[in-house]
Amino acid sequence: MSIKGKAYIMGAWEHPLRDAPDKSTAQLHAECARGALADAGLTKDDVDGYFCAGDAPGFGAMSMIDYMGLRNVRHMDSTETGGSSYLLHVGHAAQAIAEGKCSVALITLAGRPRQGQGGRPGFGAGKPGQLTDGPPEAGFENIYGGSTHNTYGMCAMRHMYEYGTTSEQLAWIKVAASHHAQWNENAFLKSVVTVEDVLNSRLIADPLHLLDCCVVTDGGGALIVTSPEVARQLNRPRIKVIGAGEAPKGPQGGRGLDLTHSGAVWSGPTAFAEAGVTPADIKYASIYDSFTITVLMQLEDLGFCAKGQGGKFVADGNLISGVGKLPFNTDGGGLCNNHPTNRGGITKVIEAVRQLRGEAHPKVQVPNCDLALAHGTGGSLGTRHGAATVILERE
C-alpha cells in the first residue's frame, strides 16, 4: 500500500507580487488558485478537494471554500504545521486521491506580512479607522449579532415555512434525547421532559426554545483508530470503519440560498456509497444535536426520510430506543448529556461505538446492533459549515 504513482501535480502558480497593499489575503489565495487552475487547464468547478493551512483567513477551510465559490468540494484538510504545511498537503492530497476521496485537489498559500496591522490575519473584530485582513465574510456578518441560536433559528423558521414543520415536532427530538439521558449517570440533564415542557420553556431565538438547544458543558473524548492487523491483536470488539463522507456548505455568493438543507446531502451519499449500505440498513444513528432543528434537517439530508418529512419522522417517539424505528443519541446526546467545548462530534462516534460493542446502557441498547452511523455538522447551518458522516460496522 502506497501513494506511489497514484497522484500527479498538474498545476503550479506563484503569485508575482512581493508587496500587496491593494489586495486582501483572501483575494491573494483566490488569485493563486485561479493561476494554478489555469496552468492545469482546469476550472474551479473541477476542484473537489481543498487544502489550506493557518495563513488562510477564517474558519478552517470553510471561509476560503465559500469565498472562492468552490461548490464541488468533497474533501478538505486544514492541517497546520507552519511552513511545511503545503508539503504535508501534497502527501495528504495524494492519499485522498489514491483512496478516491477526491480527484482534483487545490492547495493554496498566501499572506501579507508587509502590510502591518492591515495585513494581519485572524479573527480580530473591526477597529475604527483601521484596516484588518481577517475572514473575508467577517465585516459583512459578524456585526449582526449572529450566534448559533439565531442562525439555526433562521433555518428552522424557513423549514417551517416551506414544509409546515412545527415546534411540537422539533420538541419530540428533545423528548427522545431525554428518555435516553435518564439512564446516563453522567448526563448533564437527566430529567425526562415532555413536548409541553419544551414548548413552555422560554424562547431563545425564534422558533427555538431553551429546550431546543444543547447543553453547554466541559469535558472531552478521544478515539483510537487502528489498522486491521493491530485490531486483531487487541482484546476489544472490532468496530470497522466502512464509509466516510464530508462536505462544506456556505452561501457561496448568496444566489439560490437554501437554509433547509445541510452539507449532509453530499457527505451522506458519499459515505453510504462507500459502505455499500442504505439508510434503511442503519440500526443506530448518532446525529449531531446542537439544536433540535439540526437533527431534523440532517435526518432528511442523510435519507432517513424524504426532504420536508422530518417533522413527521421524528414525532411520536420514533427516535426513542425500544420505541421507534431509528434509535438516536442513546447517551442523551448534546441536548441532554454533554457538548464538550461546544463541539459534539467525538461523542457522536463514542456512543455509536458503545452501541456496536453492545456496551450502551441496557435500557437503551439496540438489540443486535451491527451497523451504525455517526454524523456531525460544524460551524453554523445558517452560514457556513462542514458536514461529516461516518458509517461503522461490528465485525
Added chain:
Amino acid sequence: MSEVQDKPQVRPIPAPAVTIESKPFWDAASEGRFLIKRCNGCGEAHWYPRALCPYCFSDDTVWEDSPGEGVIYSYSVMHRSPTGPYAIGYVTLNEGPAVLTNFVGCDLSTLSIGQKVKVQFQATEGGPPVPVFAPV
C-alpha cells in the same frame, strides 16, 4: 439614497472589520450608498462582495449601486440579549443574492418570510455605518 441614522435603533453594532478589498463598500456606506458586486464575466451579482466572482472566478467584478430592495428569506428574533430583542435574517435582494442582516424599524413580532424590505444604514461604534433592512 438611504440616510445614515444617528443612533442605533435596537442594538449597538460594533465597527465592521474593513479590509482593503471591502473598503469601497464601506466608503460608499458612509455616504449612504449601498453597493453590491457584479461580474462582467458572467453577469451575476453576488454577496458578500469579492474581488473574484464566486460563480465564474473572473476577476472582472465591478461595484454597482443597488436600491437595496428585496424580500425576507428567513429571520430569527433573539430574545436573550442584554440590549433587548433583535432580529437577524437573510434578505433576498431583487438583484438575486441573499444578504445577512438585521431587521429594524418595526415591531419584530410582525416580521414574516416574503415581506418586502429596503436597506437603511445604522451607525456603529466608531466605524462606518452598516446596512440593515426595514419593512416598506
